[in-house]
Amino acid sequence: MEYSIEVEDLVKKYGDFVALDSISFKVPKGRIFGLLGPNGAGKTTTIKILTGLIPPTSGKALVSGLDVVRQPQEVKSRIGWISSDVILDDDLNAWENLEIQGKLQGVRDWKERAAELLKYFDLFQYAKRPVGKYSTGMRKKLEIASALLHSPEVIFMDEPTIGLDVNTRSMLWSLIRTVSGEMGVTVFLTTHYMEEADSLCSTVAIITQGRIVAMGTPEELKSRVGGDVVELEVEEGFDPNVLKNVPGMVSVNMNDGKVRVKVNSADRTVVDLLKSVNFSKVKSLKIEKPTLDTVFMELTGKKLDDSEVDYRKFYMTIRRARRG
Numbered sequence: 001m002e003y004s005i006e007v008e009d010l011v012k013k014y015g016d017f018v019a020l021d022s023i024s025f026k027v028p029k030g031r032i033f034g035l036l037g038p039n040g041a042g043k044t045t046t047i048k049i050l051t052g053l054i055p056p057t058s059g060k061a062l063v064s065g066l067d068v069v070r071q072p073q074e075v076k077s078r079i080g081w082i083s084s085d086v087i088l089d090d091d092l093n094a095w096e097n098l099e100i101q102g103k104l105q106g107v108r109d110w111k112e113r114a115a116e117l118l119k120y121f122d123l124f125q126y127a128k129r130p131v132g133k134y135s136t137g138m139r140k141k142l143e144i145a146s147a148l149l150h151s152p153e154v155i156f157m158d159e160p161t162i163g164l165d166v167n168t169r170s171m172l173w174s175l176i177r178t179v180s181g182e183m184g185v186t187v188f189l190t191t192h193y194m195e196e197a198d199s200l201c202s203t204v205a206i207i208t209q210g211r212i213v214a215m216g217t218p219e220e221l222k223s224r225v226g227g228d229v230v231e232l233e234v235e236e237g238f239d240p241n242v243l244k245n246v247p248g249m250v251s252v253n254m255n256d257g258k259v260r261v262k263v264n265s266a267d268r269t270v271v272d273l274l275k276s277v278n279f280s281k282v283k284s285l286k287i288e289k290p291t292l293d294t295v296f297m298e299l300t301g302k303k304l305d306d307s308e309v310d311y312r313k314f315y316m317t318i319r320r321a322r323r324g
């Protein structure tokens with residue numbers, strides 16, 4: 001398999017503080033890889049090393065087959081980077097912003113490429129409008145177009161949907177899928193959002209305190225925490241013991257008129273389960289599948305929720321969007 005990113009035993013220390021503690025992973029070409037973790041986990045540090053902005057303390061990192069320490073300029077020419085630090089000039093229009101980007105990146109045919117991307121992202125008709133007058137969704141599209149101008153092999157996105165409303169977020173998700181699926185660009189993104197990692201990424205690495213504690217497809221990660229739960233709301237007099245011999249059963253607990261049955265796979269077990277109970281005593285049935293939230297909880301003992309969103313970054317994004 002061909003890999004766009006190969007990281008081996010990467011360590012980053014800031015003084016005595018270990019921000020990255022020997023992380024390793026590989027990202028196959030054309031896939032979407034997500035680094036999921038709370039504030040301070042080491043996500044931005046990883047992106048900064050992979051984009052050649054800061055050196056690692058030790059370990060190896062190749063991007064597009066190039067060593068990020070020995071060939072940082074070549075790496076920069078092969079990658080695009082979208083983060084809250086990358087700023088579009090609000091006083092300029094889309095075309096002028098792309099011209100600057102094209103010249104900075106030394107893209108000779110920038111005009112053709114810019115026109116192609118503006119059309120692709122439905123911005124062509126707004127190309128002469130100052131970017132300060134764009135909606136948040138339009139800005140996001142232009143940021144992606146700008147990062148793709150020099151046809152990079154890999155695009156890095158540091159928390160790309162932070163602070164976005166639900167519609168803009170889902171628009172951006174479908175753009176990210178397009179960038180990977182139709183354009184064949186490898187996407188490396190960091191996120192706080194479980195649903196984002198779950199819905200977009202072919203591989204997710206869960207990072208906390210500088211360590212990768214789990215990695216796999218979202219499905220693999222979810223299946224690690226053990227099966228589904230079938231919850232039955234039952235009438236008085238229901239005997240939970242009748243469930244104990246159902247194939248695929250892991251455990252049965254009854255509390256407050258609710259029986260929680262943990263099974264390997266609800267899809268396979270639910271019919272057998274229903275056959276073994278007295279229907280007249282069952283009021284309702286609910287199936288719960290594990291989520292990446294469950295995985296994070298099991299691995300770290302903590303909940304990764306929105307309260308951990310970095311509001312510094314969030315407000316920076318909002319200020320930028322409002323400027324002009």
Ligand SMILES: Nc1ncnc2c1ncn2[C@@H]1O[C@H](COP(=O)(O)OP(=O)(O)OP(=O)(O)O)[C@@H](O)[C@H]1O
Binds near residue numbers: 014019037039040
């Ligand atoms: N230049 C620096 N000097 C000292 N410590 C740093 C520096 N940059 C980052 N750190 C620390 O390293 C750890 C990892 O930071 P990093 O920014 O990589 O985390 P993150 O997962 O991206 O979190 P966030 O979502 O808050 O950006 C944090 O504890 C942070 O305080």
